Amino acid sequence: MTDPGRRSLLRSLLSLPLALAAPGRAAAAEATDPAWLLSPDEWRRRLSPEAYRVLRQEGTERPFTSPLNNEKRKGTFLCAGCRLPLFASSSKFDSGTGWPSFWQPLAGAVATKADYKLILPRTEYHCRRCGGHQGHVFDDGPAPTGKRYCNNGVALVFDASA
Secondary structure, three states, X not given: OOOHHHHHHHHHHHOOOHHHHOOOOOOOOOOOOHHHOOOHHHHHHHOOHHHHHHHHHOOOOOOOOOHHHHOOOOOEEEEOOOOOEEEEHHHEEOOOXXXXXXXXXXXXXXXXXXXXXXXXXXXXXXXXXOOOEEEEEEOOOOOOOXXXXXXXXXXXXXXXXX
């Protein structure tokens, strides 16, 4: 599914220091639901340190570290911050990048914004309800959308019953 040039570029980018995504570089998007306008201390109490760094400070987890990357059961992937359903398992695919990837979010689940942290613009997406950072969307995914929503696994929880 991926060409050798893209895979080589991806390996090069992954070798960059993850300091580019260090805590404190950015703040998560604003929550759209007033019930989820929590203080940083409230978020720290609710989340693990790694989930806080990703969801609230727009960090990035190391590739190939999330067990959700290999999750293949039928179910729904929810925001780890507020449990809003974000992706159906039927939209998940193996992108080879080391992060859970989806070709389409559930309707109304995410909001996007431009991200210039790596100089070239990327499209970042967040949970629409709590504003938690999920990942980035790229135009190299499979049909029918051609999109790849590259998600931090620590920003998700999987619900096999949904």
